[in-house]
Amino acid sequence: AQTVTQSQPEMSVQEAETVTLSCTYDTSESNYYLFWYKQPPSRQMILVIRQEAYKQQNATENRFSVNFQKAAKSFSLKISDSQLGDTAMYFCAFMPLLTGANSKLTFGKGITLSVRP
Amino acid sequence: KAGVTQTPRYLIKTRGQQVTLSCSPISGHRSVSWYQQTPGQGLQFLFEYFSETQRNKGNFPGRFSGRQFSNSRSEMNVSTLELGDSALYLCASSLVGLSGYTFGSGTRLTVV
DSSP states (O other), rough: EEEOOOOOOEEEEEETSEEEOOEEEEEEOOSEEEEEEEEEOOOOOOEEEEEEOOOOOOETTTEEEEEEEETTTEEEEEOOOOGGGEEEEEEEEEEOOOOTTTOOOOOOOOEEEEEEE | OOEEEEEESSEEEOOOOOEEEEEOTTOOOOEEEEEEETTTEEEEEEEEETTTTTEESOOOOOTEEEEOOOTTOOOEESSSSOGGGEEEEEEEEEESSSOOOOEOOOOOEOOO
């Protein structure tokens, strides 16, 4: 079974600054995906960024980037130039890669990020 | 294109009743998954359907069930509701073979 740990329940950052959200996971799988999802007050889970475990290069999406350390089983999210709209709950999630099929997501407990004006 | 649509947005039910929640996936998505979100337990996987077949099931009692129709729309049913079933129920859809899911805005179920 997989576990995903987000040890920081809350973080706060000043607008325009950079913040890093931490995530660690545990698995015996060798092929998997890692995700960061954002859940604003509207409740909809929005995919922020995705990392394939077989890729050594860290994924980036505009102001969002990850630091993926496979050996350490660490997957942190860096948000640059923080904006007020980044205020939300952020979830780290793990999904094993199964040939020809999707699989279930295992989520961490989430972290509440507040961006201060 | 339209996203994942869940109805209703809010629901209040009494203990012992049953409830049916609906999810319409993104057009072309054949995989639909359901998750329960509570403050105490976080996000927990309920089940996944593909082509009208349940492929994967989480650790929930038999009171929780679901189905998928030929147009990929899915419903989940909870019978004999308990207070602890109060939660946000999220539906997510995905193309087969692609990673990641697109989520709906959820149904907020309150059991009184």
